[in-house]
Amino acid sequence: MKKQEKIKLRNINKGDLNCFLKWWRDEELIKLTSGIYIESEKILQNLFNKMLAKNNEHFMIIYNKKIIGHISLTRKSRTIFEIHIVIGEKKYQSLGLGTIAIKKALDMGFNILGYKKAYLEVRPDNIRAIKAYEKCGFTKAGFNKYENNKNQPVVLKMILAAPSWN
Numbered sequence: 001m002k003k004q005e006k007i008k009l010r011n012i013n014k015g016d017l018n019c020f021l022k023w024w025r026d027e028e029l030i031k032l033t034s035g036i037y038i039e040s041e042k043i044l045q046n047l048f049n050k051m052l053a054k055n056n057e058h059f060m061i062i063y064n065k066k067i068i069g070h071i072s073l074t075r076k077s078r079t080i081f082e083i084h085i086v087i088g089e090k091k092y093q094s095l096g097l098g099t100i101a102i103k104k105a106l107d108m109g110f111n112i113l114g115y116k117k118a119y120l121e122v123r124p125d126n127i128r129a130i131k132a133y134e135k136c137g138f139t140k141a142g143f144n145k146y147e148n149n150k151n152q153p154v155v156l157k158m159i160l161a162a163p164s165w166n
């Protein structure tokens, strides 16, 4: 079976908490994402509960029936959504699986949910992520500055419009 067929996205459920507790306490991963390391299980549980309450926006990435990561499609307006992705299980990174998961999420966003534009923000030095996004069709659209956010003061914005035949 091809990698494309082995990757599935499914809505998160309460049994997924331990995956997030592991990934959110992985300093290497946190440095590539929010930059905010939180130790407190109570705070992390609250974050997870907020995601569960929007379980139609949050998906576990399954490869060969094993959970390897998380991808979200956050509604920003009727036509625009934002993507976040983490392949939390590191041995599954850099194998092309993130690119496949992003393409599946885009397909859902554009062809099932009816959005017209996708965007994301990425650290400018996260070259692996930028390459994966470019392979999915995203293009660079300048930098956003968050002067009050010491964990992520500058991010690269990347955008993608739904294919014009939609």
Ligand SMILES: CC(C)(COP(=O)(O)OP(=O)(O)OC[C@H]1O[C@@H](n2cnc3c(N)ncnc32)[C@H](O)[C@@H]1OP(=O)(O)O)[C@@H](O)C(=O)NCCC(=O)NCCS
Pocket (backbone or CB within 6 Å): 029, 032, 033, 085, 086, 087, 088, 092, 093, 094, 095, 096, 097, 098, 099, 100, 121, 122, 123, 126, 127, 128, 129, 131, 132
């Ligand atoms: C970013 C992420 C989703 C990408 O998914 P992935 O499955 O690892 O990436 P892919 O294998 O599909 O593609 C990565 C590309 O970067 C390249 N790459 C890998 N490591 C690299 C590095 N250190 N420097 C430059 N390029 C690199 C790969 O060769 C591949 O390009 P290619 O197909 O042209 O050879 C995944 O690595 C991840 O979750 N990382 C940790 C969290 C993170 O960074 N999230 C994104 C936050 S915006």
